[in-house]
Amino acid sequence: MTPRFVLGRIGFYTLIAVLLAFFTIPLLWLVTAPFTSDPTYEVRMPDFTWENFQAVLEHPYALPSLWNSLVLSVGTALLVVVMAALAAYALSRVRLPGRDALLYALLLLSSIITGTAAMVPLFQLAVELNLIDSQLGLILILTGGLLPAAIFMLKDFMDSTPKSYEESARVFGASPLQIVRHVVVPLVRPGLATIAVWSIANVWGNFLMPYLLLSDVEKQPAAVITYTLYTEGGQANLRMLSTFGLLYSVPVVLMYLFVSKKYGFRFHGGIKR
Amino acid sequence: MAQAISPPEVIDGDPSGRRGGYSSDAAGLGRLRAGAFVAPALLLIAAFLVFPALWVLYLGLTNYRLTGAAAAEPQFVGLDNFLDAVANPTFWNSTWLTLQFVLGSAVIGQVVLGFTIAWVLRDRRGPLKRLVEGLVILAWILPSAVVSFLWVALLDRDGGTLNALLGIPGFAWLLDHPMLSIIIFNTWRGTAFSMMLYGAALGNVPPSHLESARLAGASGWQQLRDVVFPHIRGHILTNLLLISLWTFNDFSPFLLTAGGPDGRSEVLAVHVYKVALQSGELGYGAAVSTIILLINLVVAVFYLRLLRSKK
Amino acid sequence: MAAIELRGLTKVYPGGVKALDALDLVIPDGEFFALLGPSGCGKTTLLRTIAGLEAASGGSVLIGERDVTGTQPGGRDVAMVFQDYALFPHMDVTDNIAYPLRIKKVDKATRRDKAAEVGARLGLEQLMDRRPGQLSGGQQQRVALARVMATQAQAFLFDEPLSNLDARLRLEARTFLKKLQRELGVTTVFVTHDQAEALAMADRMAVMEAGHIRQIGTPAEVFRRPVNTFVAGFIGSTPMNLLDGLVRGDTLEVAGCKVAVPALAEGRLSDGEKIVYGVRPEYMTYSDEPAEGGIGGKVAIVENLGASHLVTLDVNDVIVQAVVPEGSEPAVGDDGYAVPRSDRALVYRDGELVS
Numbered sequence: 013m014t015p016r017f018v019l020g021r022i023g024f025y026t027l028i029a030v031l032l033a034f035f036t037i038p039l040l041w042l043v044t045a046p047f048t049s050d051p052t053y054e055v056r057m058p059d060f061t062w063e064n065f066q067a068v069l070e071h072p073y074a075l076p077s078l079w080n081s082l083v084l085s086v087g088t089a090l091l092v093v094v095m096a097a098l099a100a101y102a103l104s105r106v107r108l109p110g111r112d113a114l115l116y117a118l119l120l121l122s123s124i125i126t127g128t129a130a131m132v133p134l135f136q137l138a139v140e141l142n143l144i145d146s147q148l149g150l151i152l153i154l155t156g157g158l159l160p161a162a163i164f165m166l167k168d169f170m171d172s173t174p175k176s177y178e179e180s181a182r183v184f185g186a187s188p189l190q191i192v193r194h195v196v197v198p199l200v201r202p203g204l205a206t207i208a209v210w211s212i213a214n215v216w217g218n219f220l221m222p223y224l225l226l227s228d229v230e231k232q233p234a235a236v237i238t239y240t241l242y243t244e245g246g247q248a249n250l251r252m253l254s255t256f257g258l259l260y261s262v263p264v265v266l267m268y269l270f271v272s273k274k275y276g277f278r279f280h281g282g283i284k285r
Numbered sequence: 286m287a288q289a290i291s292p293p294e295v296i297d298g299d300p301s302g303r304r305g306g307y308s309s310d311a312a313g314l315g316r317l318r319a320g321a322f323v324a325p326a327l328l329l330i331a332a333f334l335v336f337p338a339l340w341v342l343y344l345g346l347t348n349y350r351l352t353g354a355a356a357a358e359p360q361f362v363g364l365d366n367f368l369d370a371v372a373n374p375t376f377w378n379s380t381w382l383t384l385q386f387v388l389g390s391a392v393i394g395q396v397v398l399g400f401t402i403a404w405v406l407r408d409r410r411g412p413l414k415r416l417v418e419g420l421v422i423l424a425w426i427l428p429s430a431v432v433s434f435l436w437v438a439l440l441d442r443d444g445g446t447l448n449a450l451l452g453i454p455g456f457a458w459l460l461d462h463p464m465l466s467i468i469i470f471n472t473w474r475g476t477a478f479s480m481m482l483y484g485a486a487l488g489n490v491p492p493s494h495l496e497s498a499r500l501a502g503a504s505g506w507q508q509l510r511d512v513v514f515p516h517i518r519g520h521i522l523t524n525l526l527l528i529s530l531w532t533f534n535d536f537s538p539f540l541l542t543a544g545g546p547d548g549r550s551e552v553l554a555v556h557v558y559k560v561a562l563q564s565g566e567l568g569y570g571a572a573v574s575t576i577i578l579l580i581n582l583v584v585a586v587f588y589l590r591l592l593r594s595k596k
Numbered sequence: 597m598a599a600i601e602l603r604g605l606t607k608v609y610p611g612g613v614k615a616l617d618a619l620d621l622v623i624p625d626g627e628f629f630a631l632l633g634p635s636g637c638g639k640t641t642l643l644r645t646i647a648g649l650e651a652a653s654g655g656s657v658l659i660g661e662r663d664v665t666g667t668q669p670g671g672r673d674v675a676m677v678f679q680d681y682a683l684f685p686h687m688d689v690t691d692n693i694a695y696p697l698r699i700k701k702v703d704k705a706t707r708r709d710k711a712a713e714v715g716a717r718l719g720l721e722q723l724m725d726r727r728p729g730q731l732s733g734g735q736q737q738r739v740a741l742a743r744v745m746a747t748q749a750q751a752f753l754f755d756e757p758l759s760n761l762d763a764r765l766r767l768e769a770r771t772f773l774k775k776l777q778r779e780l781g782v783t784t785v786f787v788t789h790d791q792a793e794a795l796a797m798a799d800r801m802a803v804m805e806a807g808h809i810r811q812i813g814t815p816a817e818v819f820r821r822p823v824n825t826f827v828a829g830f831i832g833s834t835p836m837n838l839l840d841g842l843v844r845g846d847t848l849e850v851a852g853c854k855v856a857v858p859a860l861a862e863g864r865l866s867d868g869e870k871i872v873y874g875v876r877p878e879y880m881t882y883s884d885e886p887a888e889g890g891i892g893g894k895v896a897i898v899e900n901l902g903a904s905h906l907v908t909l910d911v912n913d914v915i916v917q918a919v920v921p922e923g924s925e926p927a928v929g930d931d932g933y934a935v936p937r938s939d940r941a942l943v944y945r946d947g948e949l950v951s
Contacts, residue, residue: 124582184699
């Protein structure tokens with residue numbers, strides 16, 4: 013036990029304490045305020061009331077907006093998974109002309125055309141195509157944005173799956189579509205699940221696109237409703253905000269726990285955005 | 286398990302030698318079906334990603350507006366919008382703020398904090414590590430609308446928890462120091478990515494290299510400099526490019542300060558939104574979007590080059 | 597069951613690599629046939645072209661006298677065992693074995709019965725509900741075999757069937773495979789890079805090099821009379837002695853020693869000709885005493901092969917090896933003499949066997 017060692021230990025735990033404080037303090041309000049009768053901005057010991065949840069239930073837009081979030085994210089995830097899986101499989105197994113250039117272009121596109129850079133034309137496009145206030149329109153736009161990265165990730169996954177499974181089925185006489193159904197889909201299921209979770213998480217938290225393209229409050233997802241709750245109508249309703257924010261956050265946390273338990277938390281570069 | 290001594294022989298598709306009208310990919314899909322598999326995705330990407338990007342280039346050259354005469358019949362104005370932007374002090378202000386935002390929150394905040402956490406926890410297992418990592422990741426995965434409001438509550442001038450903790454009630458963080466607020470906010474929000482990337486990178490530094498450095502009597506700092514950094518240099522560059530790109534395009538400062546007060550936190554992402562969709566100057570907004578696209582392109586090409594050279 | 601015939605079969609990869617160069621080959625019905633060669637020789641490509649997984653660039657493939665060159669793999673009535681067995685990880689053993697029947701639209705009950713029957717034949721009764729990931733390498737191989745048996749195909753194709761097993765299991769599986777093929781009587785082609793495997797299992801074999809077949813024959817023929825120096829060097833656990841020599845009248849001068857002209861080459865050589873003299877270490881008689889027609893030198897190394905020893909002689913700076921039975925091995929540094937068996941020694945002119 014040299015003094016140097018002791019100092020090192022003290023330094024280590026001080027650092028950990030500071031880090032824990034930095035990352036915990038902003039979150040505390042989210043777990044205390046919903047259970048407090050009359051919450052203020054300050055974090056206080058909650059008195060464990062369920063009244064705030066009652067208020068959320070009665071709010072005309074709160075629960076419907078969660079449903080809207082679910083529709084948008086599941087709809088987008090389904091489209092992304094189906095389309096990306098088909099495209100990634102074909103690109104992984106068949107030498108289509110210009111394949112490498114296409115993949116490079118996809119990767120480039122997905123990283124440069126962001127919501128920020130494309131909000132003006134997307135807004136205009138939606139106006140022209142009458143897709144403002146259309147959830148389907150928003151789903152298509154979100155799908156277009158997520159597809160390149162999804163195709164890229166899935167193709168990587170499929171490339172690492174041996175071809176001999178498909179060849180084996182093929183020698184037994186299975187047709188290409190049978191092979192896809194019997195062999196490929198079950199084999200790449202973990203990859204499909206990853207892409208589905210990634211898409212859902214992305215859309216669930218997305219604020220900019222629905223904020224731009226959905227003006228009808230009955231169609232807006234939770235992200236937009238949360239923002240509306242604290243910017244409009246003078247004094248923010250903290251009971252609503254905290255409780256609704258908690259309800260809106262819980263699914264993401266559950267999904268994260270599920271994924272990290274099921275697949276172990278593997279590191280996917282840039283999986284979030 | 287004994288491994289095959291002979292490496293697998295070249296097995297590959299054969300576009301030239303096709304006979305009998307069948308293809309030799311693994312599932313016998315054939316080019317036609319493969320094309321049909323790829324087409325739906327490409328169509329959506331073309332319509333909702335590529336077309337908007339091209340459209341923004343065109344829009345930037347017109348005087349298109351959301352309302353009024355120019356909305357009905359937009360005129361081609363050439364590079365006027367770009368010249369306007371260059372002459373506009375608000376644009377330069379936003380660019381400068383964006384630079385501060387990217388340097389402060391991504392390059393300094395997230396990288397330094399992310400690496401520090403990954404480094405101090407590198408040899409640890411157990412609940413402490415899981416707790417720290419879990420909280421950092423939580424900040425990353427929660428919806429941006431929620432965490433933004435959490436910070437609004439934390440930083441509130443009168444009732445905020447931070448002022449109560451620091452004992453400085455009435456200190457207006459968001460009004461007096463809006464840039465500092467969003468930089469700290471974004472550091473908090475985005476550190477998880479860097480932490481995980483460096484965690485993975487540090488896991489790949491061969492322990493024998495660290496051990497031989499330790500046997501040679503290297504101090505902690507010397508081990509970092511001589512063994513760890515050379516090993517993870519590629520990861521650092523990847524990390525820097527990606528998080529710079531993301532932070533540059535991040536719209537969440539809008540949720541915290543809406544660009545205010547007086548445009549003092551109006552980064553480019555928020556600037557575009559304000560001029561194009563709030564003031565309705567679509568043409569000018571498109572010109573600024575074009576500039577953002579070009580900057581993205583430079584960073585992305587740099588990043589892809591890096592990926593290629595690694596392979 | 598059917599014979600397999602290849603006529604002028606050619607495979608050219610994009611980029612111009614010729615993997616198969618106008619191959620002709622007939623494999624009669626019921627034969628256990630080995631394709632042997634070093635990696636990259638085209639043996640796997642040949643097998644995959646027979647299966648239809650690679651499209652031929654020229655020539656034709658006939659299975660049971662039917663031209664299947666343009667037929668999809670599934671229409672050729674062959675079954676294949678892949679090097680990694682390609683058992684579907686998401687199906688249990690029963691479903692894996694029954695998969696070919698599922699494709700043929702056999703009803704579920706019949707499928708299960710057939711899978712159980714074939715599985716029982718290969719001793720898989722206890723494993724029918726397991727997933728491939730829960731099986732050992734040897735068990736996986738048997739499931740893969742059961743799966744091809746369930747197809748009742750005309751011909752079986754095995755790609756390196758033993759390479760995924762560890763050494764001890766490999767010997768066991770070798771015997772098992774050979775016995776199974778005997779019993780089933782199905783024409784079977786297998787690919788291997790291991791000459792011992794080909795010699796042990798095959799009825800006949802083809803030795804391939806760079807897209808060409810260099811020799812076709814029974815294992816005994818290929819072992820005793822390799823028709824060229826490539827095959828001579830490739831076959832045999834201890835490599836054949838291939839020594840440069842000269843014809844001197846009615847004897848040969850090899851490594852500075854005088855040896856007799858082998859029986860096979862008698863009367864076919866002309867004086868002064870340059871040749872390569874080939875004799876397997878197993879076909880040398882070793883003695884400590886100078887012997888008539890022997891190749892004499894200093895013992896450089898003695899390697900224990902178990903029941904025998906491999907003695908390496910340094911003969912005027914040329915390496916000559918002989919196998920010596922247990923108990924009579926020399927010591928390093930001794931003088932030794934190796935006498936080739938004249939009925940087993942071979943002479944090669946320009947790489948080809950003189951006969």
